Amino acid sequence: MSTGAKILIERASAGDIPALARVWHDAWHAGHAHLDPEIAMGRPFAFFEARMGSAIDRMAVARAEGNVVGFSGWEGDGIGQVFVLPAWHGRGVAAPLLQAAEDTLKEQGHALIWLQCRIGNDRARAFYEKHGWYVAREVQADIGTVSGREPIMVWQMEKRLAG
Secondary structure (H helix, E strand, C coil): CCCCCCEEEEECCHHHHHHHHHHHHHHHHHHHCCCCHHHHHCCCHHHHHHHHHHHHHHEEEEEECCEEEEEEEEECCEEEEEEECHHHCCCCCHHHHHHHHHHHHHHCCCCEEEEEEECCCHHHHHHHHHCCCEEEEEEEEEEEECCEEEEEEEEEEEEECCC
16 A cells, blocks of 8 residues: 655664654554563653664664654664554555665675564564565564563564575
């Protein structure tokens, strides 16, 4: 589905941090809180806001109608985040954000890249599979909360980038 709104993908900047924190908070809670209600209680807006700036130089932001509506982030040979405001789900924002992260990792010389998708987040898994990703294995990971790290199970997804 298309909104008719032009989606602009560009590198994130420090001035984007408050809006990016809102996207991360709202999108994470929309897609994950039902899977991990206790963890969700330990992830208020302030939690996301405090962590957003540490990776700003490894992020792409999506803007529509002048507003930040999504972002992707990467580190090493992995994609750590692809989040879109719930009101913008299904409106053509996530695919170019994912592509921006993949393109950056390819430019950095990575041939095989990975991401983690929370087991049970079937919508996200279907999205990634539509874009050439596959589940390589299920692994235990951990996720941050205000009181520390908590274990979760994830699909370790991989994609081989064309040379």
